[in-house]
Amino acid sequence: MGTIRILRVYEEPEPGEYRVLVDRLWPRGIKKDKIDVWLKEAGPSNEVRNAFGHLPEHFEAFVRDYTAELKANPAVDQLREIIAGHERVVLLYGAKDHHENQAAVLLDFLNAAA
DSSP states (O other): OOEEEEEETTSOOOTTOEEEEOOSSOOTTOOGGGOSEEOGGGSOOHHHHHHHTTOGGGHHHHHHHHHHHHHTOHHHHHHHHHHHTOSEEEEEEOOSOSSSSHHHHHHHHHHHHO
16 A cells, blocks of 8 residues: 545646545535545535534544444545555545635545454
């Protein structure tokens, strides 16, 4: 397995990184050629995402609920296949917060399972 990191979709990835968008919603102003694959099914459900609302006081519950979803989500296996097939993968997200977002939770989940 190669390296995996997260990056806000509005920032430039490093050359050679395979770009995977892990948001359920397409980010505003982003052209399709900036993304290699959109794996929207890997993002949190609308229910979990809306309950979080990107409010810091809801992040702990978001981590718990989203992690529970990931355990039964077939998109995680798709993501693992993508990661296995590329040396450098960057998980892209649209949220403004660089630490409390679904890509950070997803990366922690993948690392814990490795």
